Amino acid sequence: MTAAARLRLEHIVKEYPGCRANDGIDLTVAPGEIHALLGENGAGKSTLMKVIYGVIQPDEGTLYWDGEKLTLQGPAHARQLGIGMVFQHFSLFETLTVAENIALGLPASEARDRKKLEQRIRDVSTHYGMALDPRRHVHSLSTGERQRVEIVRCLIQDSRLLILDEPTSVLTPQEVADLFRTLRQLASEGCSILFISHKLQEVRDLCHHATVLRNGKVTGECDPTETSTDAIARLMVGDETPLSTDVPPATPGAPLLEVSGLSYASDDPFGTALRDITMELRAGEIVGIAGVAGNGQDELLRALSGEYKAAANQVRFDGQAVGQMGPDARRRAGIAVVPEERLGRGAVPDMSLVDNTLLTASAQGMVSKGWVAYRKVREYAARVRDRFQVKSDGVEATARSLSGGNLQKFIIGREALQAPKLLVASHPTWGVDVGSAVAIHQVLVELRDKGAAVLLISEDLDELFELCTRMGALCGGRLSPLVPTESLSIEQLGQWMAGDFADAAGEVNHAVA
Template identity: 35%
Template sequence: MHIAVENLTKRFGPVCANDRLTVSFAAGQIHGVLGENGAGKSTLMKLLSGYIQPDEGRIVFNDAPRRLRGPGDALAAGVGMVQQEPLDIPAFTVLENLLCAAPPGVFRSRRAAQTALLELAGRLGFPVDPAARLDQLTIGQRQQVEIMRLLLCGAQVLILDEPTTGITAAQARALFAALRQIAAEGRTVLFVSHKLEEVAELCHTVTVLRNGHVVPPGQLPMPQPQEYLLSLMFGESGAAPPIYRPLPAIDAPPVWELRHVTARSGALHLVDLNHRFAAGRIIGLAGLDGSGQQVLLRLLAGQQAPDHGQVLVNGRDLTGAGSIAFRQAGVEYLPADRLHDGMIGALSLADHFALLQRNGLLVDRRRAEELARQAIAEYQIKATPVTPIASLSGGNQQRAMLALIPSTARGILAEQPTRGLDVASARAIWSRLQARRDDGCCIIFSSPDLDEIMEYSDEVIVCFAGRIGPPIPRALLSASRLAELIGGVGFDALVDVVR
């Protein structure tokens, strides 16, 4: 299906997210949409998929203007969107999610829906268990389910907003193969990303947004020089080069200490963890999805109590004390799912600062709004103090969550801290995290991006099949060696050396 927008405009208060956009996307192709955080990419996609309505302009499908009053209208017209955060019901099975979301009459019976699901999964190369609950699946697997749901419900245009954020390299390869198959069948794919390498590998054309405008007007055929695309995204200066500031070796006390800790999460069993996490270090957790990184972070945040053993924070035994006691001890946890676990989407940044105030029952609203203005300026968040968090782009949500970390934090635990951020924003975030480390904070982060692990870690801990390896100085690792350890090659020898 051919899709076009003409003079499309969308404002959020004083912010003009899309300013008279005019662009079209041909059927049977994969179209990349690039831009820094807040450039207007997600807003354009939500307009096309009916989640929000334009203030001006029109949307045209196959030369016919359409007014979309909601995502149901869009899907009936043939457009479906896969959001950064999966829109599903975690307590339901894969098949139940498909049935409850399908418009009336799409499937004759439960058996017909399962047959269609398995046939499509085989064609796209997605392994699927119709009886699996969504809360037992990874983000990448839930994304695959969402893609199949939209296609089975009639989507001829598939929109994906930062789809490789938070998924493994293997899942990304499977996704790319499936998208090529979908385009080959004549459908239109809009691929929103900030990763130029992925757009170069996958897309037939690219549209670049900057400050709510298409620059230059219209589409560009791929390939294009990376430097040229960067200049379009960020201005003529492009993105700043990465800056890594290694810290000299110091004998620092531990922020956390695990003593003979054992913990379970589903089928995953962590046994006899004995680790010390020193102040003034950035420690990267590397491993395949589900290898133990999230369980370790939750133990260190007090969100999961160990079955056996002790968890010490700054020398105090806080085993089983709960996440509030850990926060009072200076531990902050930044989850990967920003809106479900990290912030309240309906509230503004000022509201969040008000909630964090500790003055009994009284709230100083003026102070909260002043703190929000300072955070917006310091973290370059494209919002006002009263803008609902849910209306921000993914990158701006991430920056807002980071801005809420108090300066007194002694330990920061982060799942994918640059999830959904463009190159420049990610580097800005890491510059701030490095400054926190230099002030004596211990930062432990997980990421599926090995380049990020290698670039920013002082030490790397490899997680493999529920086993947590010893910290390895980054200087002793190469990217190829790290990849081998993640796959289990040489992992046993690494652990034996420490013993």
């Protein structure tokens, strides 16, 4: 290691009303090092990142850049110093070209000569093995390509520290491999990388060093290549939380849900049309659908929940044609749905848990002749709260006041207690702490063992491989075959996630229209 660290943080404290987001954090990143910043949602990773990128000022503590004390004036100042950042949610203009998007972040003198800039983009992208055409419009790029634009944008500004926030959550396994190749090359040329993630396997594959945060504090540092995943996970979640669910093998029963030839053109101009979806779900199994968000997951969920109506026979449930039924009728028939957005769809943010119980559980004897029996609603809400260990300030607490994991436990519990025959859950553990995620997985497995069918739409491949009896992938509104999990390789799934269904056609005849 060279004398001066590229970046050193000393006792960083950042306090928000009611929460000490960073509580005395020390961190050192050496030149050319790929340094992982690990921690659950709410551990303080994002806050620390914003401090390093100059978005917010720490309340206490000091930053050192190349050994010198530093006070950042803002992100522009950070970029000027050579700190680049790739956010989880890209900040690109879809209607502009790659080169135009990159020019926006540059000083006028460099942005003006478009020809020279395009050449630089080509040079940088080919040097790091990230094929990119500077003249393409961003809206025509895949998610992986968009991420490359963000990375190239940083590299063109001669970044010497690149911060990546959960960069792999939007990528297929193959794209992840490409990204890692690029990052390794960058590091070998002396660029430091701060890699923020909660996926342990990736960190072990890629990173030289890891700092683990929990509740705003550093709980440990380790060399991830030599530390077991379980040991790192313990540092992240503490001692009490179970790390995973036991999933006994499933015993699928009779077909319950049959979707045949379902096509749906989205009302949303940026939505994805469903194309000829055909699938069958059996009682007592969990079927997983992988895929990068925005490939028709939301449309599929709506088509099953009844928010989108199809031809009656395109969706058959429990021997009944339900395609024309609305959400209320389908819920009565036994279909429960857990949408991706938990605040602002699955639950009303400013309403109490009691009111949010009434939102979808009203058919459980809570309403008679138009009058609400609030005593029954409160009892039900309290039952959900106790049974699923929802931490809240009573059942009158607003949905907004709950943490992501607790609210998700509440929403899933609210649906599970209605004893549905089919549960459709979209990204149920996204942004949820490990403890809650394990609890949610247990609920899904319990439902399965009671003879319900579960459709699990998720981006988290670990979760899918752990829980699912059968699985496939959704890409561009088309569904791959759903095959038994044990016979599915991650490479095959990756191809399906990228929309390559070619070699699947022979395997299962309904694959692609």
